[in-house]
Amino acid sequence: MKTKILEVSGLNKSFGGLHATRNLDFALSEGDLDAIIGPNGAGKSTFFNLLTGYHRPDSGSILFNGENIAGRLPHEITRMGISRAFQISNIFPKMTAFHNVRSAVQAQMGLAFSLFRSADKSGNEQTEEVLSLCGLIEKREAMAGALSQGDKKKLELAIALAGKPKLLLLDEPTAGMSLEETQETMALVDHLNRDRNITVLFTEHDLSVVFNHARNITLLHYGRIIIQGMPDQVRMNETAQKVYFGEQY
Numbered sequence: 001m002k003t004k005i006l007e008v009s010g011l012n013k014s015f016g017g018l019h020a021t022r023n024l025d026f027a028l029s030e031g032d033l034d035a036i037i038g039p040n041g042a043g044k045s046t047f048f049n050l051l052t053g054y055h056r057p058d059s060g061s062i063l064f065n066g067e068n069i070a071g072r073l074p075h076e077i078t079r080m081g082i083s084r085a086f087q088i089s090n091i092f093p094k095m096t097a098f099h100n101v102r103s104a105v106q107a108q109m110g111l112a113f114s115l116f117r118s119a120d121k122s123g124n125e126q127t128e129e130v131l132s133l134c135g136l137i138e139k140r141e142a143m144a145g146a147l148s149q150g151d152k153k154k155l156e157l158a159i160a161l162a163g164k165p166k167l168l169l170l171d172e173p174t175a176g177m178s179l180e181e182t183q184e185t186m187a188l189v190d191h192l193n194r195d196r197n198i199t200v201l202f203t204e205h206d207l208s209v210v211f212n213h214a215r216n217i218t219l220l221h222y223g224r225i226i227i228q229g230m231p232d233q234v235r236m237n238e239t240a241q242k243v244y245f246g247e248q249y
């Protein structure tokens with residue numbers, strides 16, 4: 001049996017009277033590549049914010065490799081092995097692509113961020129490896145702020161990978177991308193999952209991306225799980241059709 005990397009039980013979060021996460025039970029095994037979908041406002045981002053320590057749950061537990069991380073601080077959770085990309089930009093626009101990634105590598109090594117560290121070569125090798133992996137090695141000296149939108153997204157992913165995550169959370173990895181960029185990004189996600197043993201959970205509104213890449217899908221609606229299962233089970237589910245897919249699937 002595969003080891004559980006994430007086990008969420010009875011998770012709740014309200015904002016005033018709005019119950020954004022309702023008694024959520026959720027699990028991921030090592031090596032999973034799963035998606036969370038749902039209409040706008042379903043609670044996908046709130047769930048990611050709870051997993052990454054940006055929100056403190058009202059109740060419930062979040063076990064990551066068996067340790068309860070509910071309510072831990074974001075940087076502690078990152079250090080433990082959960083990284084997130086694409087929700088908020090982590091990019092420093094006035095630093096090169098290389099220095100952006102290297103400061104994340106150095107942070108993972110436990111070195112505090114310092115603008116004066118530019119002469120410090122710690123983490124150079126890992127930085128180059130991550131830049132190559134994300135297709136950015138040729139752009140290493142470019143100022144991050146001057147990169148194209150597509151390359152900025154690659155850089156965000158590179159920064160997330162610099163933390164050497166065991167679990168990678170991706171917020172709409174292909175939003176705003178052309179078909180070609182979408183295919184390239186998802187091929188990289190598949191590679192990270194398959195060959196680098198990174199467990200991946202992503203949210204996505206593009207259902208063809210979801211059905212082509214996720215092995216399990218969870219549909220959220222008003223903070224609650226409507227259905228969880230393999231793509232075909234979810235696709236055929238009547239309630240899922242009603243609340244989300246409509247005529248599309």
Ligand SMILES: Nc1ncnc2c1ncn2[C@@H]1O[C@H](COP(=O)(O)OP(=O)(O)OP(=O)(O)O)[C@@H](O)[C@H]1O
Pocket residue numbers: 015018020038039040041042043044045046047
């Ligand atoms: N910090 C907050 N304060 C108040 N309400 C919030 C906050 N964050 C989220 N909400 C509310 O919680 C509900 C769930 O929002 P959330 O952003 O998690 O949904 P989502 O599924 O990620 O939506 P989208 O697909 O549009 O990104 C929404 O009604 C939203 O308005």
